[in-house]
Amino acid sequence: MIGEPVDVAVLEPAVRVGLITYDHNLLRFRHPLVKSGILQVESTVRRQAANAALADVLQHQPLRRVWYRAQSIIGTDDAVAQELEATSTELARRGSATSAMTTLERAAQLTRDPVQRGRRLLLAAELAVGVGQADLVARLLDAASVQSLSDLDHARLEWIREVSGESDFGDPRRVLRLVGIADQAFRAADVDLGLNVLVTAALRCWWANADPSVGARVVALAEEHTSAIDGARYVAVIAMAEPLHRGLVVDRLLADVTPDHVSDPEALLLLGMAAFAIGDQPRAADFLDRAESRCRLQGRLGVLTKVLALQSPVRIDLGDWRGAVAAVDEGRRLAVDTGQPVWGSGTMASDARVHALLGDVQRARKLAAAVEASAGPRRNACLISIVQLSRGFALIRAGRHLDAFEALKRTFDVGDPSCHAREALSGVTYLAETGVYAGRRDEAREIVARLEVIALTTPSPILHTHLSYARAVLAEDSDAEELYASALQQDLARWPLIKARIQLAYGSWLRRQRRAIHARSPLRSAEDALEHAGATLWADRARSELRAAGERQASREESPLKVAVSALTAQEMQIARLAAQGLSNREIGECLFLSHRTVGAHLRSLFPKLDVTSRGQIAARLSTYDGSSLA
Numbered sequence: 001m002i003g004e005p006v007d008v009a010v011l012e013p014a015v016r017v018g019l020i021t022y023d024h025n026l027l028r029f030r031h032p033l034v035k036s037g038i039l040q041v042e043s044t045v046r047r048q049a050a051n052a053a054l055a056d057v058l059q060h061q062p063l064r065r066v067w068y069r070a071q072s073i074i075g076t077d078d079a080v081a082q083e084l085e086a087t088s089t090e091l092a093r094r095g096s097a098t099s100a101m102t103t104l105e106r107a108a109q110l111t112r113d114p115v116q117r118g119r120r121l122l123l124a125a126e127l128a129v130g131v132g133q134a135d136l137v138a139r140l141l142d143a144a145s146v147q148s149l150s151d152l153d154h155a156r157l158e159w160i161r162e163v164s165g166e167s168d169f170g171d172p173r174r175v176l177r178l179v180g181i182a183d184q185a186f187r188a189a190d191v192d193l194g195l196n197v198l199v200t201a202a203l204r205c206w207w208a209n210a211d212p213s214v215g216a217r218v219v220a221l222a223e224e225h226t227s228a229i230d231g232a233r234y235v236a237v238i239a240m241a242e243p244l245h246r247g248l249v250v251d252r253l254l255a256d257v258t259p260d261h262v263s264d265p266e267a268l269l270l271l272g273m274a275a276f277a278i279g280d281q282p283r284a285a286d287f288l289d290r291a292e293s294r295c296r297l298q299g300r301l302g303v304l305t306k307v308l309a310l311q312s313p314v315r316i317d318l319g320d321w322r323g324a325v326a327a328v329d330e331g332r333r334l335a336v337d338t339g340q341p342v343w344g345s346g347t348m349a350s351d352a353r354v355h356a357l358l359g360d361v362q363r364a365r366k367l368a369a370a371v372e373a374s375a376g377p378r379r380n381a382c383l384i385s386i387v388q389l390s391r392g393f394a395l396i397r398a399g400r401h402l403d404a405f406e407a408l409k410r411t412f413d414v415g416d417p418s419c420h421a422r423e424a425l426s427g428v429t430y431l432a433e434t435g436v437y438a439g440r441r442d443e444a445r446e447i448v449a450r451l452e453v454i455a456l457t458t459p460s461p462i463l464h465t466h467l468s469y470a471r472a473v474l475a476e477d478s479d480a481e482e483l484y485a486s487a488l489q490q491d492l493a494r495w496p497l498i499k500a501r502i503q504l505a506y507g508s509w510l511r512r513q514r515r516a517i518h519a520r521s522p523l524r525s526a527e528d529a530l531e532h533a534g535a536t537l538w539a540d541r542a543r544s545e546l547r548a549a550g551e552r553q554a555s556r557e558e559s560p561l562k563v564a565v566s567a568l569t570a571q572e573m574q575i576a577r578l579a580a581q582g583l584s585n586r587e588i589g590e591c592l593f594l595s596h597r598t599v600g601a602h603l604r605s606l607f608p609k610l611d612v613t614s615r616g617q618i619a620a621r622l623s624t625y626d627g628s629s630l631a
Contacts (some may be wrong), residue, residue, distance in 0.1 A: 134339020
């Protein structure tokens with residue numbers, strides 16, 4: 001009977017039939033479906049009584065106690081609802097976003113006041129956006145919209161609909177409307193809402209390559225409330241709204257933050273986004289790599305989707321093309337699963353760019369067309385610019401240098417739909433290269449001259465690094481050697497692909513100056529680095545230049561290990577990397593959101609490819625792969 005004391009003897013029948021096991025501390029169900037089945041056959045009264053009993057014995061665990069207390073109630077209970085809201089704040093602080101969201105929804109169900117109920121539903125919807133549950137976001141917003149919302153919560157509703165949907169990014173009125181909502185939130189002392197709305201407004205500026213006056217409005221409001229703004233969101237707002245104009249300020253702010261000292265994956269994402277926006281790809285990689293590990297640890301799939309979407313272009317720019325392929329493969333899948341089409345399109349655009357560089361021209365063109373069909377009507381200048389870059393890269397791989405130059409030139413033309421002031425910087429070296437090959441050196445110099453003016457006011461690493469290549473390649477012979485020397489004196493440790501391409505260009509220039517012996521050293525270094533990156537077109541050029549410079553060694557063939565690694569699929573590469581770090585199948589599955597059986601199947605597939613028979617050998621095998629991103 002309910003309310004009577006019991007002892008462990010009541011469990012014996014269930015133990016005998018194999019439904020449960022228990023020891024002195026824990027009771028375990030044989031399978032989760034057993035637990036579910038037991039709950040389903042019990043009456044509502046018995047389930048409520050069980051939850052009340054659990055609440056009574058969990059007095060020293062307040063977070064669990066209030067949850068079980070809430071499950072024992074029919075109707076409303078404002079006191080328990082208030083406790084649940086406080087609990088959700090603590091759960092969110094600990095990184096348990098899904099639990100916080102569920103707790104808030106239950107708090108709303110127990111709330112008598114429709115204004116409070118609507119606010120709690122909207123807070124739950126905000127968390128649902130972060131974990132990527134699009135269907136739940138829609139359901140919570142529908143439930144909130146029929147409540148008696150305050151003016152501020154109407155603004156919150158409008159913002160969540162904006163951040164979770166797609167619209168015309170080229171309409172500046174939408175950004176200005178968001179600025180108005182943020183201002184309303186700040187004036188009502190809802191700092192969190194104001195910050196979140198400003199981040200959305202700044203991101204729209206980024207997608208649209210917004211008019212400078214619009215970005216300035218976003219930044220002005222952020223600076224007006226600087227005293228109330230936390231570091232990650234503030235720096236992300238000013239970086240995305242005015243990426244080049246505010247580059248120096250963002251650089252100083254980021255210099256004060258160490259990734260290892262930040263544990264919140266959303267803050268790490270925002271810091272990585274800010275670094276990416278000003279073109280500091282090495283620093284962006286550091287923030288985003290830590291964000292990825294924290295997202296996997298906490299199950300933050302919605303945030304992980306965005307992290308992967310940004311990791312892929314960062315890895316492309318830094319020459320880790322294999323890592324970029326792995327990021328786009330997982331990112332595209334997660335974007336569908338979490339209902340984030342804008343980020344899915346961004347990942348697809350990076351997919352087109354990396355495969356154009358790798359030489360899979362047909363795939364690159366197909367992906368570019370798909371992204372353009374989606375992004376074009378929405379005037380997403382960022383994605384259209386990436387698509388245009390991928391087309392230029394594909395034309396370079398096809399040997400059509402004049403067409404490639406014309407395609408890349410468009411991304412620097414302010415009047416062209418594919419122009420994006422910051423995204424175009426990833427194409428500067430390729431524009432200079434094709435300008436030389438196509439006999440359009442003067443036109444390329446004019447574009448580089450305009451970029452030199454921008455470089456005077458921003459420390460953007462991607463701009464300055466690419467310009468060092470372009471200056472040397474486009475220079476007259478009388479100035480070239482000094483410019484090549486200056487370019488190679490930079491710290492390019494985190495930019496190995498750019499360094500290799502400078503070495504290739506310098507070695508080629510030395511050979512043309514009849515200094516063949518001097519040309520061989522930079523050409524050899526370039527060949528090795530380009531081959532490792534998968535930049536086969538440029539590696540072939542380096543080999544051709546070496547032969548022309550009198551290098552008589554036999555053609556270097558790929559090692560068996562390089563061939564083996566290249567045979568791995570993107571997911572096999574991820575699993576190999578994690579297995580090499582000592583993770584178990586179950587731990588790898590948790591990181592990649594796969595079952596341990598699926599991980600085991602992938603390991604059995606990659607063993608023969610790497611010519612190993614155990615996971616221990618994977619680590620040893622990959623440790624010999626020079627500079628591998630897998631080990």
